Amino acid sequence: MIIASSRELVTQALERxxxxRCGIYLLLGEDxxxxxxxxxxxxxxxxxxRTHLARKAWWSDVALITTKSEDLNKAHIKYLESRIHEMIKAAGRVRLDNVAPR
Structure with a gap:
């Protein structure tokens, strides 16, 4: 399941x-x-x-990736984070604001 939100409406999305639950997220924006x-x-x-709301001012949109059930565990989300990071880097269309996941 993906929950997408603008920064302005993210507090409402975070009430869901x-x-x-655990998951992967993408912050998207411009600087x-x-x-x-x-x-x-x-x-x-x-x-x-909520931490990123306070510390990273550049992002305007967020995508939260999780499940309705609790099928994802730490190993799953670490793997998915790594793969998404690799795909974004390989596409070369946007600059990544973080280092490669371990």
Whole structure:
């Protein structure tokens, strides 16, 4: 399941029960250098996105990737984060704001 939101409406999206689960997220936006993306993973999407609201001013949109059930575990989300990061880097269309996941 993907929950997409603008920065302005993200607090409403974070109220959804699925946002309390683990998952992968993409922050999307622009800065002086052009289009930027940040790929991350977390044990609880809502908490992590609230941190990024306070610390990363450049992003305008977010996509939260999780499940309605609790089928994803830490190994799944680390793998998915790594693959998404690799695909964005290979496409070369946006600058990544984070280093490659371990």
């Amino acid at each position: 029960p699925e946002a309390k 002086q250098g052009g289009e930027v993306a940040y790929v991350g993973e977390t044990e609880e999407l809502a908490t992590r996105i």
